[in-house]
Amino acid sequence: MQNDGSGRIVVHGLSKTFGQVAAVQNLSFVVEPGSVTGFLGPNGAGKTTTLRMVLGLVTPTAGVTTISGLPYEQLGNPARIVGAVLENEGFHPKRTARNHLRVYAAAIGMPDQRADEVLALVGLSGAANRKPGEFSLGMRQRLALATALLGNPQVLVLDEPANGLDPEGILWLRNFLRAYAREGRTVLVSSHLLSEVEQTIDQVVIISHGVTRYYGSLEQLRASRQSRVLVQSGDPNALANALREGGFTQLEMAPDGRVVVLGATRQQIGDLVAKSGLAVYGMEEDRADLEKLFFQLTNGQYSGAPYQAQQHYPPPPPGGGWGPPPQYQSPPGGYPQQQGPYQGWGGQR
Ligand SMILES: Nc1ncnc2c1ncn2[C@@H]1O[C@H](COP(=O)(O)OP(=O)(O)OP(=O)(O)O)[C@@H](O)[C@H]1O
Numbered sequence: 001m002q003n004d005g006s007g008r009i010v011v012h013g014l015s016k017t018f019g020q021v022a023a024v025q026n027l028s029f030v031v032e033p034g035s036v037t038g039f040l041g042p043n044g045a046g047k048t049t050t051l052r053m054v055l056g057l058v059t060p061t062a063g064v065t066t067i068s069g070l071p072y073e074q075l076g077n078p079a080r081i082v083g084a085v086l087e088n089e090g091f092h093p094k095r096t097a098r099n100h101l102r103v104y105a106a107a108i109g110m111p112d113q114r115a116d117e118v119l120a121l122v123g124l125s126g127a128a129n130r131k132p133g134e135f136s137l138g139m140r141q142r143l144a145l146a147t148a149l150l151g152n153p154q155v156l157v158l159d160e161p162a163n164g165l166d167p168e169g170i171l172w173l174r175n176f177l178r179a180y181a182r183e184g185r186t187v188l189v190s191s192h193l194l195s196e197v198e199q200t201i202d203q204v205v206i207i208s209h210g211v212t213r214y215y216g217s218l219e220q221l222r223a224s225r226q227s228r229v230l231v232q233s234g235d236p237n238a239l240a241n242a243l244r245e246g247g248f249t250q251l252e253m254a255p256d257g258r259v260v261v262l263g264a265t266r267q268q269i270g271d272l273v274a275k276s277g278l279a280v281y282g283m284e285e286d287r288a289d290l291e292k293l294f295f296q297l298t299n300g301q302y303s304g305a306p307y308q309a310q311q312h313y314p315p316p317p318p319g320g321g322w323g324p325p326p327q328y329q330s331p332p333g334g335y336p337q338q339q340g341p342y343q344g345w346g347g348q349r
Pocket residue numbers: 018021022023041042043044045046047048049050192
């Protein structure tokens with residue numbers, strides 16, 4: 001085997017067991033260069049363990065993980081290929097930011113001046129002579145990123161990099177990572193909050209209880225959200241009957257008396273209502289937000305209530321892209337009644 005120069009991260013059949021705890025189970029996904037991939041899952045889902053296996057810090061119980069075709073430990077001078085920021089990185093309390101970076105630069109064969117270059121890249125030039133002990137959490141995150149960038153790596157692996165960043169810091173990080181990926185590099189970013197990385201990532205791997213729940217483009221995940229239309233009518237029962245006859249059978253009643261039609265567009269309902277001659281006073285279309293979908297996909301790690309799937313996912317795209325979990329039987333989509341504000345049709349109002 002040799003370094004194929006691609007910067008592609010491959011995780012194949014990866015498992016890790018700590019005593020009785022199956023932290024990661026048979027995980028498979030590919031992180032392509034030129035994109036930012038989000039690695040998402042609730043706390044304890046197995047993200048850090050997986051990233052540590054990718055970085056050769058934890059030995060897998062089963063499976064393999066490679067970067068540019070090689071296991072991390074066979075990469076030669078890995079810091080020149082992969083830059084990583086893991087959680088809770090410590091800094092020497094007495095060293096300035098610049099000296100901290102110079103020590104690390106020397107260790108990987110980079111010149112002193114690289115320290116100032118990476119400080120500039122992360123916007124910390126003005127703090128070069130200060131000690132990280134005086135830094136805010138956001139500044140420490142930037143310094144950790146600067147450390148990862150020392151070797152000008154083709155691949156960046158960041159564990160929860162948005163933790164502790166203020167909105168401005170998150171925006172900065174987003175622009176930085178997107179620009180980095182645009183140069184054809186590989187960026188893998190973990191987070192337990194989809195909203196934190198939603199605008200940064202193109203691809204997403206969602207795990208829960210150490211198992212892949214979704215693997216593919218964020219765009220496709222967005223498209224799988226089912227729309228619903230809320231219809232205000234003078235006679236909700238007559239409207240419901242007309243809708244059922246028209247083939248719209250997924251109906252709910254909102255607490256305010258509006259009829260909620262799942263899986264329909266405003267236009268479809270408008271046409272049907274016009275034919276039925278019923279009075280309708282207003283229609284509002286909305287889509288399930290991605291965060292809700294994320295909750296559904298990671299069900300069981302957020303709330304005790306079991307998710308009852310109402311909708312099936314669209315079939316896998318040709319050429320794959322979906323996670324392989326054989327035990328994944330409860331596809332997402334729709335609006336789980338126990339989580340939404342709506343009562344089922346005929347339920348308590
Ligand atoms: N060294 C270890 N020894 C024993 N159990 C471990 C060890 N490392 C992780 N675990 C367990 O493995 C599971 C996955 O942990 P991991 O830290 O990988 O999850 P995570 O998704 O990164 O969560 P977080 O965001 O909270 O760090 C947890 O149940 C955790 O307690």
